Amino acid sequence: MSGRNAIIPASRVDGTLPATHRVDDSVFHIIWRQRRLIGYSIAACMILAIVYLMVAPKRFTASSSIYVQKMSVMAGDKSAAPTDSDDTFLATQCELLKSTPIVALALGMPGVDEMQTFDGVRNKIAYLKKNLSVDLGRKNDLITISLDAPSPDEAEKLVGSVVESYLAYQAKQKRSTAGEVVTILEREKDKRDAERAEKNKEIIALKQTAHTLSFDSDKNNLTMTRLQSLSAALTTAHLDTISAKSAYQEAERLISKDKELEKMADESTVVLSPQDEELLKAQMFTLAQRIKERQYGSAHPTSQQLRQLKAAYVGGLKHRWEDCQRKEADLQSSFDEEQHLAMQMTAKADEYQHLADEVKRLEAASDSLDSRIKDVALMANEGALNTTVVEPAAAEDGPTSPKKARTLVVGFGLGLLLGIALGLVKELVDPRLRSVDDVKLALGLPVLGMIPRIGGAQSAEAHGWAVHLDPSSDVAEAYRAVRTSLQFSVPEGAGRSIVVTSASPRDGKSTLSSNLAIAIAKSGKSVLVIDADFRAPSQHRIFGVSNEVGFSSVLLAGEMVDRAVRRTTIERLHVMPCGPLPKNPSELLNSSILGDVLAELCEQYDHVVIDSPPVMAVDDARIIAASCDLTVLVVRADRSNRKLAAAARDALLAVGARICGIVLNDSRTMNRPAYSSYMREKIGLPTNGNGNSIRSENLDLAPRAPRPLTGSSEML
Numbered sequence: 001m002s003g004r005n006a007i008i009p010a011s012r013v014d015g016t017l018p019a020t021h022r023v024d025d026s027v028f029h030i031i032w033r034q035r036r037l038i039g040y041s042i043a044a045c046m047i048l049a050i051v052y053l054m055v056a057p058k059r060f061t062a063s064s065s066i067y068v069q070k071m072s073v074m075a076g077d078k079s080a081a082p083t084d085s086d087d088t089f090l091a092t093q094c095e096l097l098k099s100t101p102i103v104a105l106a107l108g109m110p111g112v113d114e115m116q117t118f119d120g121v122r123n124k125i126a127y128l129k130k131n132l133s134v135d136l137g138r139k140n141d142l143i144t145i146s147l148d149a150p151s152p153d154e155a156e157k158l159v160g161s162v163v164e165s166y167l168a169y170q171a172k173q174k175r176s177t178a179g180e181v182v183t184i185l186e187r188e189k190d191k192r193d194a195e196r197a198e199k200n201k202e203i204i205a206l207k208q209t210a211h212t213l214s215f216d217s218d219k220n221n222l223t224m225t226r227l228q229s230l231s232a233a234l235t236t237a238h239l240d241t242i243s244a245k246s247a248y249q250e251a252e253r254l255i256s257k258d259k260e261l262e263k264m265a266d267e268s269t270v271v272l273s274p275q276d277e278e279l280l281k282a283q284m285f286t287l288a289q290r291i292k293e294r295q296y297g298s299a300h301p302t303s304q305q306l307r308q309l310k311a312a313y314v315g316g317l318k319h320r321w322e323d324c325q326r327k328e329a330d331l332q333s334s335f336d337e338e339q340h341l342a343m344q345m346t347a348k349a350d351e352y353q354h355l356a357d358e359v360k361r362l363e364a365a366s367d368s369l370d371s372r373i374k375d376v377a378l379m380a381n382e383g384a385l386n387t388t389v390v391e392p393a394a395a396e397d398g399p400t401s402p403k404k405a406r407t408l409v410v411g412f413g414l415g416l417l418l419g420i421a422l423g424l425v426k427e428l429v430d431p432r433l434r435s436v437d438d439v440k441l442a443l444g445l446p447v448l449g450m451i452p453r454i455g456g457a458q459s460a461e462a463h464g465w466a467v468h469l470d471p472s473s474d475v476a477e478a479y480r481a482v483r484t485s486l487q488f489s490v491p492e493g494a495g496r497s498i499v500v501t502s503a504s505p506r507d508g509k510s511t512l513s514s515n516l517a518i519a520i521a522k523s524g525k526s527v528l529v530i531d532a533d534f535r536a537p538s539q540h541r542i543f544g545v546s547n548e549v550g551f552s553s554v555l556l557a558g559e560m561v562d563r564a565v566r567r568t569t570i571e572r573l574h575v576m577p578c579g580p581l582p583k584n585p586s587e588l589l590n591s592s593i594l595g596d597v598l599a600e601l602c603e604q605y606d607h608v609v610i611d612s613p614p615v616m617a618v619d620d621a622r623i624i625a626a627s628c629d630l631t632v633l634v635v636r637a638d639r640s641n642r643k644l645a646a647a648a649r650d651a652l653l654a655v656g657a658r659i660c661g662i663v664l665n666d667s668r669t670m671n672r673p674a675y676s677s678y679m680r681e682k683i684g685l686p687t688n689g690n691g692n693s694i695r696s697e698n699l700d701l702a703p704r705a706p707r708p709l710t711g712s713s714e715m716l
Helices: 027-033 035-055 084-097 100-107 124-131 152-172 178-210 222-252 259-267 274-294 301-381 404-429 436-443 474-489 509-522 539-543 551-557 585-589 592-604 620-626 642-654 673-683
Strands: 060-070 133-136 142-149 385-395 447-452 497-502 527-531 573-576 607-611 630-636 659-667
Touching (some): 027 035, 027 436, 035 404, 060 152, 124 142, 142 152, 222 301, 274 301, 436 630, 447 474, 474 630, 497 509, 497 592, 497 620, 497 642, 509 539, 509 573, 509 607, 509 630, 509 659, 527 539, 539 573, 551 585, 592 607
Parallel strands (some): 497 607, 497 630, 630 659
Antiparallel strands (some): 060 385, 133 142
16 A cells, blocks of 8 residues: 555556446346336236136137038049149138128028127128138138127027028039030040041151151160160270270380380380280290399390380280270261261150150040040039038037137236336336346446345434444344455455445445444454545544544645544544545545555554545545545445446446445345344343334444544544
């Protein structure tokens, strides 16, 4: 501390939040903060959904399933595959079931017109068409007719009337033009037969032009036979060429460095067969072995004989390679000619295949027309459709409307959406910090403790002595928890100077400063409380000491530190009041004297707790925080603004202050009366008959009344 200066070091001004303190204020975190409101909204909507289920009129559903077939399928035309026209046919039947003729016929059946379902309905046909549901099965061809009605009996009767009306309507539809249909089909069949005869003539002419008996087998096609033979011979010749070339290149390496042998090989006219090649290689090997064993020189006859054999061997291989190339070229020319003829034949074969397919198609069409002519003849005196009632009209066991599961799900979803919307609006309208979760999410800093709201009519000065006046209360325990958090947040002896500040006035920083100092002193350490709030000092009132000489006197007039320090009735706790209010507090603090004074005090005391002004009101707190070890930021529940607190945090971090955490003051969520009573009994404090403590103002522990500085009795 001795080397610290009130001037803010540039190296500590980075203006960023540490990586561990990043703030995530996304929509999901806002939803989490407002989870209670969302829960209330969901509960309200679920209650409304339940009320709706209780009062909504019940309706019952009846349904029937029918299967409709065309007579052509029924008559045995099994070769005909399902087509798009079949789907269109079934869709048409579905629309026909809801058509005005069918509905009117159903309403005309006995007892239908007087049903309770039609009470107050002027246009019964339109009403029935609107409420009647006709659906085609997705995995089958069944048509399902269903209807909702106030009574299950009426729903069942209405559906049955519609099905009966449809059956009666179809029974009246007879095919009166069967003869005309037969004539049209016979004319179409004659046309297909004529086309088939013409295609057969074209096939015969194509075979004569191609000079072949059949395009179906290669055995009867001379061109293809020759092409296959030439292809096999060309493949063999190509392999021989590759083999001869490889042998020649290998032999050429034997004489590649002897110009004379190369010339002799080029002049050689010997053509070697594979057998001659092997014999010549054996002779060369024998001569080479003899020369090596007897070490003949290059002029020896045996060496000369070997050279001649090498030249003859290489020349023979070269001539054999050239002969293979010529043979391959001749075969390639013949193969190309035959291939050209084969391609022409292939084109004619494709033409033949096309004509053959046309003939087969025309034959199949002619056979199909024959079958259809027979079917139409059979249907001449029958109805056009065959309808089977698969499931007779029947109502379901219970009411189908309102749907309980869907209504509850919709109620839950609407409650969730409404709660989220209300939560977001609440976040925009009311940005106050209310809980520890709000503080953590909004500021991204650890929470050192949560101070509960102090009830009763105690004075502000009494609140500043809460740890001493009522040590077993929830409030005292909360202040001790803050003390413990501070002790374990830094290494032993590292956090000697502690600045307590807030974002705005009346957040409880002064009360926290005094109670924190008392809690530290009661843990056996010497503590000095400094009132550095030159705008609205309060520590002299809390501790009941004179404010004539204080912190401002030391900084401004160079007053001795001992004259500004006051004793308190608490052992190891001393206080340095504010002193006379200076005219220029910021300039007074922003000097080298501040660092020297704090260094001297930290050598005398285990901890120095500094009560500083709010961060956003003046710049004093930032100056003091830059010269101290730890900074504690106080926010007040249900009062501190989230954005203002975040701005205070950023302002402190910008000057390099080490914010060890946040203290949430005046919280309503902390209440442990049973534990408090237990603690009072353990430490021997008096309680009333109900187990509650006697009010702190009745105890003789209050601070001394302020008195003038007339002697050394108040000074340390």
